[in-house]
Amino acid sequence: MTIRVRAPATTANLGPGFDCAAVALELWNELEVEEGGEPDSEHLGVQAFSLLAPPEGRTFTFESRIPRERGLGSSASVIALGLVAGARAAGREPDPEELLALGLPLEGHGDNLAAALAGGVVLTWETRIARIADDVPAEPIALVPAGRTNTADSRASLPGTVPHADAAFTAGRAALLGAALASGSAELFASALHDRLHEPYRSPFLEDVRTSRPGSALGATLSGSGTTVMVWARKGESESCAAALAELHPGVEVLQLRVATQGAT
Numbered sequence: 307m308t309i310r311v312r313a314p315a316t317t318a319n320l321g322p323g324f325d326c327a328a329v330a331l332e333l334w335n336e337l338e339v340e341e342g343g344e345p346d347s348e349h350l351g352v353q354a355f356s357l358l359a360p361p362e363g364r365t366f367t368f369e370s371r372i373p374r375e376r377g378l379g380s381s382a383s384v385i386a387l388g389l390v391a392g393a394r395a396a397g398r399e400p401d402p403e404e405l406l407a408l409g410l411p412l413e414g415h416g417d418n419l420a421a422a423l424a425g426g427v428v429l430t431w432e433t434r435i436a437r438i439a440d441d442v443p444a445e446p447i448a449l450v451p452a453g454r455t456n457t458a459d460s461r462a463s464l465p466g467t468v469p470h471a472d473a474a475f476t477a478g479r480a481a482l483l484g485a486a487l488a489s490g491s492a493e494l495f496a497s498a499l500h501d502r503l504h505e506p507y508r509s510p511f512l513e514d515v516r517t518s519r520p521g522s523a524l525g526a527t528l529s530g531s532g533t534t535v536m537v538w539a540r541k542g543e544s545e546s547c548a549a550a551l552a553e554l555h556p557g558v559e560v561l562q563l564r565v566a567t568q569g570a571t
Contacts, residue, residue, distance in 0.1 A: 307341065307395075308338065308339065308340050308341075309337075309338070309339040309391045309394050309395060310336070310337070310338050310339075311336070311337045311339075311387050311390045311391045311394070311570060311571065312334045312335065312336045312337075312387070312570065312571065313334065313335050313336075313337075313383040313384075313386040313387045313390070313422050313423075313569070313570035314330040314331055314332065314333065314334055314379075314383065314421075314422055314425065314566040314568075314569065314570070315330070315331040315332075315333035315334070315335075315372040315378045315379050315380070315383060315422075315563075315566075316328050316329065316330050316331060316378065316379030316382060316383070316417075316418045316421040316422050316530075317329050317331060317377070317378065317379070317446065317448075317527075317529040317530065317534075317536050318377075318379065318415075318417040318418045318421070318529070318530045319417070319501070319504070319505075319527065319528065319529075319530065320483060320498075320499070320527050321479065321483065321498065321499045321500055321501040321505065321525075321527040321528075322476045322477075322479035322480040322482075322483055322498065322500065322501045322503070323417075323429070323480055323483050323484075324476070324480075324501065324503050324504050325415055325416075325417055326417055326429055326430055326431055327417060327427075327428070327429055327480075327483065327484075327487075328379075328417040328418055328420060328421035328427075328428055328430070329421060329426075329427050329428075329442060329446070329565055330421045330422060330424070330425045330426060330427075330428075330565065330566035330567075330568075330569060331378070331446060331448075331563045331564070331565065331566055332563055332564040332565070332566045333371060333372055333378070333561070333563060334371060334372075334383075334566075335368065335369065335370050335371060335372050335380070335383040335384060335387060336368070336369040336371075336387070337351060337366065337367070337368050337369075337387040337388070337391055338366075338367045338369075339355070339364050339365070339366055339367075339391050339395065340364065340365045340367070341363065341364060341365075342363065342364070342365055343363070343364065343365035344362070344363075345361045345362070345364055345365070345366050346366070347361070349366065349368075350381060350384050350385055350388070350412060351366065351368060351384040351385065351387050351388035351391075352366055352388060353388065353412060354384070354385045354386075354387070354388025354389045354392065354408075354409055354412055355388040355389070355391055355392040355395070356388075356392070357388075357389065357392060357408045357409070358389065358392030358393050358395065358396045358398065358408070359392045359393075359395035359396040364395075368384065368387070370384075373450055373534070373559075374454070375454035375455055375456060376450050376451075376454060376455070376529075376532075376533055376534045377455065377528065377529040377530030377531050377532045377533060377534040378448065378450075378529055378530065378534055379418035379419075379421070379422055379530065381413065381418075382413050382418035382419040382421075382422045383422050383570075385409045385412050385413050385419060385422075386405070386409070386419060386422040386423050386569070386570035387570060388409075389405040389408060389409050389423070389570070390405065390423075390570045390571065393405065400423075400570070400571075402420070402423040402424040402435050402569060403433060403434060403435050405423050406419055406420055406423060406430070406433050406435060407433040409423075410433060414457070415457075416430045416432075416433070417430050418530060420435045421569070422569060422570055423435070423569045423570055424437050424569045425437070425566050425567055425568045425569035426438075426439060426440045426441070426565065426566070426567055426569075427439040427440070427441070427442055427487050427565065429484070438484070438487055438488050439487050439488065439490065440565070440567050441490075441565045441567070442487060442495065442538070442565060443486065443487075443490045443491055443492040443494075443495045443541070444492060444495060444496075444524050444538035444539060444540065444541065445538070445539045445540070445541060445542075445543070445544035445547075445562075445563075445564070446536055446537075446538060446539075446563045446564070446565065447523075447536070447537040447538075447539055447544060447547060447548050447551060447560065447561065447562055447563065448529065448534050448535075448536055448537075448559075448560070448561040448563055449511075449515060449534060449535045449536075449537060449551060449555060449558050449559070449560060450533070450534045450558065450559040450560075450561060451511060451533045451534070451558050451559075452557070452558075453533050454533065455531055455532045455533045457530070457531045460508055460531035460532060461531065463507050463508060464503075464504055464507050464508075465507065468502065468503060472502035472503065473502075473503070475500075475502050476501050476502050476503045479497075479498050479499075479500050479501065480498075482494055482497055482498040483495070483498035483499075485498075486498050492524060492540065492541065495524060495525075495538070496524040496525050496538075499524070499525035499526065499527055499538065500525075501527075504528075505527070505528050508528055508531065508532055509528050509532045509533070509535065511532075511533065511535055512526060512527075512528050512532075512535050514555075515535050515537060515551075515555070518554050519537065519551075520546075520547050520550040520551065520554075522539050522540050522543035522546055522547040522550070523537050523538060523539050523540070523547050523551075524538045524539070524540055525537075525538050526538065537551060544562050545562070548560050548562050
């Protein structure tokens with residue numbers, strides 16, 4: 307039996323939605339599992355598969371299109387591939403929350419994995435997933451610098467405490483973000499894309515993008531722990547916004563993306 311699975315890229319946090327909000331993106335990694343051969347037991351996707359079915363006697367072929375260590379959920383996508391393929395091999399219907407609980411020890415942070423499994427726009431806490439929308443009230447454009455980042459190193463750069471004013475500011479914007487995503491309001495979404503818990507400590511590039519962003523952009527957020535910055539263009543203005551961003555940031559890859567309404571499948 308041959309099993310074929312694909313899983314989307316993701317962008318997590320969305321500014322104030324630190325460790326709980328994420329969006330699946332139309333950029334896909336793929337996996338083909340065939341009978342015969344011996345797997346690489348150290349591979350993250352094979353480890354995820356083994357949580358549901360024995361990988362021995364199978365060949366795993368991964369096709370990776372999502373840039374690695376750029377904050378676009380490449381590792382979460384690989385884990386999602388393994389989990390869904392493992393569920394199929396075991397004859398089980400993949401359930402996003404069940405798979406999230408299984409895969410969380412491998413991923414460490416559930417927001418990216420939840421979006422990769424469920425698709426669309428999700429909020430996650432503990433091992434729960436709430437898919438709150440199929441789309442965002444903007445069009446995502448990824449600015450992908452050449453430099454990479456390590457999630458653990460990026461998290462280590464965060465302070466142990468933050469001023470009460472910064473915490474209150476971000477809590478308010480997080481509530482606004484949830485309302486914007488649930489209602490589909492571009493106005494609320496633009497107002498919500500600000501954070502004081504993690505973004506100021508992680509990415510000077512984000513501030514450069516915000517300072518010079520085109521008028522067609524509603525705002526910008528750090529994608530996961532970086533280095534990618536997501537620019538959120540007004541609906542219908544993604545092409546002109548991407549062209550302007552390419553001129554403003556030469557040497558940075560510009561990817562016009564869409565929200566993936568389907569998760570790993």
